[in-house]
Amino acid sequence: MNQTSPLGAIRRRWWIIILMAMVGAVIGALPEPEKVEEQVRTFSATHTLLLNDETATEQASAAISPNQVTLFVTVGEVPARVAEAIGSSGNPATLASQVESAFDFGTGALTISTTQSSADDAELIADTFADELTAYLAERQDVVYQERLAAALDRLSELEGDLNDLTSEVSLDPESPTLQAQQSAISRQYSVAFEQSEQLAANPPILGFTTLQRAQAVEVTDQGLSAPTSRSSRALLGGLVGAALGVGVALMLGQLDRRLRTREQAE
Numbered sequence: 001m002n003q004t005s006p007l008g009a010i011r012r013r014w015w016i017i018i019l020m021a022m023v024g025a026v027i028g029a030l031p032e033p034e035k036v037e038e039q040v041r042t043f044s045a046t047h048t049l050l051l052n053d054e055t056a057t058e059q060a061s062a063a064i065s066p067n068q069v070t071l072f073v074t075v076g077e078v079p080a081r082v083a084e085a086i087g088s089s090g091n092p093a094t095l096a097s098q099v100e101s102a103f104d105f106g107t108g109a110l111t112i113s114t115t116q117s118s119a120d121d122a123e124l125i126a127d128t129f130a131d132e133l134t135a136y137l138a139e140r141q142d143v144v145y146q147e148r149l150a151a152a153l154d155r156l157s158e159l160e161g162d163l164n165d166l167t168s169e170v171s172l173d174p175e176s177p178t179l180q181a182q183q184s185a186i187s188r189q190y191s192v193a194f195e196q197s198e199q200l201a202a203n204p205p206i207l208g209f210t211t212l213q214r215a216q217a218v219e220v221t222d223q224g225l226s227a228p229t230s231r232s233s234r235a236l237l238g239g240l241v242g243a244a245l246g247v248g249v250a251l252m253l254g255q256l257d258r259r260l261r262t263r264e265q266a267e
Contacts, residue, residue: 010250017246024242029235044115045122045215047130051108052208066103069209072140073101073112073133081132086124099129110209119217126215134209141208152197159190 010017051066072078079092088095099114112129116122166183173179 010247013250013253016250016253017243020246020249021239021243024245025235025239027242028238029231042115042117042220043119043122043217044113044220045119045126045217046111046113047126047215048212049110049112049130049134049209050212051110052210066105069110069133069137070101070103072136073129074099078129078132078136081136082125082128085128085132095125099125101129109212115220119219122217123215130209130211130215134211137208149197149201152193156190156193156197159186159193162186163190 074096079096082088083090083092083095098116099112101110101112103110112126112133114122114125114129116125163183163186166179166186170176170179170183
């Protein structure tokens with residue numbers, strides 16, 4: 001049975017620890033290459049937009065809800081327009097994945113942010129996404145509004161035709177309760193449709209954004225651990241690693257040593 005303590009094993013094989021620490025320091029302090037690659041730098045930029053009219057978030061007649069705006073930033077036509085505007089030949093979805101957007105209902109602020117390897121790219125992408133989004137929102141709202149207005153007018157015209165037909169039938173049989181009930185029902189539907197179409201015509205799309213601040217890139221500081229860049233610091237780190245390995249080797253050899261070295265072990 002080997003009853004050698006870990007401290008005793010380290011004391012008897014101290015030279016192994018010193019040797020491995022020296023080897024680790026030498027390896028860590030090897031001459032650096034002639035050219036050392038620069039540390040990767042990243043830059044973050046944010047374009048801030050402000051909702052033109054905060055009442056747009058409460059109006060049911062708005063062609064587009066503010067809840068949909070952040071979706072339009074990264075999905076659909078906007079990324080494709082941005083890729084074309086900046087001359088990117090890659091997949092627009094890849095470009096969209098590099099952008100984050102958020103809408104604050106409290107302040108009405110929409111932020112579009114991105115992180116890139118250069119300050120110019122970060123500012124260009126954030127600003128282009130914001131510019132293309134505002135243009136797309138204006139176009140889409142106009143198309144959706146015109147479609148809704150046309151549908152309301154068609155519905156109104158259809159009800160007007162039905163009402164005229166029933167009015168003619170009632171004039172031929174004024175005592176018919178069925179015709180009178182149908183005429184009354186169509187008349188109420190026509191009144192509701194007329195009010196809705198008038199309200200829609202009087203409330204065109206108002207959801208829009210104005211640039212509050214264009215993107216200004218700032219360098220992202222990495223607070224994480226990084227490899228030592230100087231020869232002395234790398235030598236110190238290599239020496240510590242070598243010493244730790246030496247301790248492990250000394251402990252392992254101590255466990256394998258079956259010789260009796262003390263009277264207590266012999267007894």
